Amino acid sequence: MHKYASPKFFYALAGQLTPWLGGLTAILLIVGIYLGLFIAPADYQQGESYRIMFVHVPAAWMSMFIYMMMAGAGAIALVWNIKLAEIFSSVCAPVGASFTFLALVTGSLWGKPMWGTWWAWDARLTSELILFFLYIGYMALQASIDDPRRAARATAILALVGVVNIPVIHFSVEWWNTLHQPASVSKIGTPSIHPSMLAPLLLMIFAFSVYFFTVALIRMRNEILERERHTSWVAQVLESKT
Amino acid sequence: MNWTQFFAMGGYGFYVWSSYGLAAVILILNLYLPLHRRKTVRRLLREFVRLKRSSQPGSE
Numbered sequence: 377m378h379k380y381a382s383p384k385f386f387y388a389l390a391g392q393l394t395p396w397l398g399g400l401t402a403i404l405l406i407v408g409i410y411l412g413l414f415i416a417p418a419d420y421q422q423g424e425s426y427r428i429m430f431v432h433v434p435a436a437w438m439s440m441f442i443y444m445m446m447a448g449a450g451a452i453a454l455v456w457n458i459k460l461a462e463i464f465s466s467v468c469a470p471v472g473a474s475f476t477f478l479a480l481v482t483g484s485l486w487g488k489p490m491w492g493t494w495w496a497w498d499a500r501l502t503s504e505l506i507l508f509f510l511y512i513g514y515m516a517l518q519a520s521i522d523d524p525r526r527a528a529r530a531t532a533i534l535a536l537v538g539v540v541n542i543p544v545i546h547f548s549v550e551w552w553n554t555l556h557q558p559a560s561v562s563k564i565g566t567p568s569i570h571p572s573m574l575a576p577l578l579l580m581i582f583a584f585s586v587y588f589f590t591v592a593l594i595r596m597r598n599e600i601l602e603r604e605r606h607t608s609w610v611a612q613v614l615e616s617k618t
Numbered sequence: 619m620n621w622t623q624f625f626a627m628g629g630y631g632f633y634v635w636s637s638y639g640l641a642a643v644i645l646i647l648n649l650y651l652p653l654h655r656r657k658t659v660r661r662l663l664r665e666f667v668r669l670k671r672s673s674q675p676g677s678e
Contacts, residue, residue, distance in 0.1 A: 591649055597656070602659055
């Protein structure tokens with residue numbers, strides 16, 4: 377177990393995994409977009425505009441999923457002081473922030489033709505905007521502390537406090553009377569969505585998830601090299617292939 | 619199939635293609651930036667290791 381948590385071993389393992397994960401991402405994206413744009417029929421209420429869903433829902437899902445990973449890894453780093461957990465938590469923030477931004481903007485682009493407005497201060501939209509600020513706050517806090525170990529502790533606490541926002545986002549459409557439509561997929565067993573639309577949606581969610589792990593591993597390897605620069609194994613790695 | 623019709627997206631073309639376009643930009647940037655950073659980090663660290671080695675025999 378200790379071996380797998382060593383930065384040296386992880387660096388090599390991540391390097392072998394990324395091409396495979398990247399390839400899988402590409403395949404999933406191609407099939408998902410093909411089914412979503414060419415095969416799935418137009419919606420009887422929303423016409424063609426609903427196709428925004430195939431990027432909006434995965435982006436929104438990722439914004440929450442990445443936050444939970446970031447906070448979870450932060451908690452592990454706090455309790456067990458595991459360096460890799462610190463690094464993983466820190467690389468989540470920029471990717472999570474960009475998916476949150478994507479969810480907000482695509483939501484806006486979907487809201488304008490469907491609701492007649494780019495933005496409304498309703499519970500779902502506002503809590504998602506707060507999530508975006510949590511990511512930005514996390515990155516700002518991290519950038520303001522020079523020592524990576526201290527930065528990891530401070531950001532983990534911030535991330536853990538912000539976790540309360542996640543159930544608020546998820547249940548906002550049920551707790552409050554909002555403009556935002558309720559979930560189409562989460563009702564396990566009886567999804568209120570046709571299989572021809574559900575298939576590309578699930579593929580895109582899967583594609584975005586694998587994509588996240590691909591880019592997270594690349595970022596982690598960069599971070600490991602920098603933090604371990606005093607070790608002999610990094611010197612060896614630098615001498616080898618470019 | 620009719621491509622003009624496809625790009626029009628039933629009148630929602632602007633909204634649909636802006637969404638997919640932004641998604642593409644974000645996916646590409648999140649891949650490009652860390653790969654580019656990797657090159658920079660490796661270059662800087664190679665320099666760092668070289669300087670450390672050259673200063674070691676004399677000073678410490």
